[in-house]
Amino acid sequence: MFERIDYYAGDPILGLMDKFAADNNPDKVNLGVGVYYDEDGKMPVLECVKTAEQRIADPISPRPYLPMAGLPGHRKGCQELLFGKDAQILQDGLVATIATIGGSGALKVGAEFIHEWFPQSKCYVSDPTWGNHIAIFEGSDVEVGKYPYYDTATGGIKFDEMIAFFETLNKDDVLLLHPCCHNPTGVDLTREQWDQVLNVIQARELIPFMDIAYQGFGEDMDSDAYAIRKAVDMGLPLFVSNSFSKNLSLYGERVGGLSVVCPTVDETDRVFGQLNSTVRRIYSSPPSHGGRVVDIVMNDEALHEQWVGEVYAMRDRIKSMRTKLKSVLEEKIPGRSFDYLTAQNGMFSFTGLTPEQVAQLQSKYGIYMVSNSRMCVAGLNSTNIDYVANAMVDVLKD
């Protein structure tokens, strides 16, 4: 009966977690999946989350179905984080926002919506991008193409090629963009480059779909949302998927959001309704526990302030690991530049190691990176960084 079913080869990122767990090497280091570990190598429970959890636990309350769009406070939290607390579009009711099952759920609902209401549209992703971008949109029968992005020769961006490519696209084609902390390269556009990209989007009447999963890990909450807010200022239609997995350290609670910025209140109502309809036919409604944590942290002024401080502490620790690894490697390999480590932004660094070198790090040292050479810098700490640097020197010497 099920012989026709293909074997699943496994996910290049999530599959690393199982391999890492099974590895008996006492020195193993997990630099694979994009999660934040603290200086002790532990996944933190943020203080603001602990407070929210205590409020949820006492008094304990029933767990009814949430609305298809999730809790109003979760949705409000997404909107204010993405667009700014006093954004005019929020006061004017021009943003349709739903709470989703993580950023992945936001992308899935968005992809289904595009397939249903913009059936002629193709979706273009950066080359390279987070692999699940392609799988999610293709899984919703949206044809996916790639736009030039990372320049392996320079470690920068093929900006002119990218713009020239955008200028060949058709009205309503979708561009899946990383507003900050590009995954997997860590190489972000400058504000001037974003302005040029948004001008082309406006001229070609393309649909920007911005996926922000690491807000606060780049520069700061507002700067990381520059591209989002500039698109709003230009009056562009805009999709934004956001994730609280990393910046609330709530990975397994599956909390995120999907927002669609619309030109009129009537269109906002239409879009909001169809987002609800799409949710209903995929997973019906989002999980309540994580939604309540988001609602409490985002809407309690003191907890929100504490949260921002905790995110910046995570950001700064990652930046310190970038600086440290760069200096240790440059000391061990004089004459070779590792500037990319501090030039790149957010949780990931694109090391440029070959698949063979990545495999050697794993087999010989128990150091896990994604096969495309992406390193999750948040997995480094002062205990393991010399071990990782020595291992990188070893595999780089051949």
Ligand SMILES: Cc1[nH+]cc(COP(=O)(O)O)c(/C=N/[C@@H](CC(=O)O)C(=O)O)c1O
């Ligand atoms: C760019 C991006 N968008 C969305 C997501 C999904 O977020 P979530 O809220 O967990 O559904 C991730 C997760 N990325 C990390 C984990 C994964 O691959 O699922 C990663 O790149 O390691 C992203 O890196």
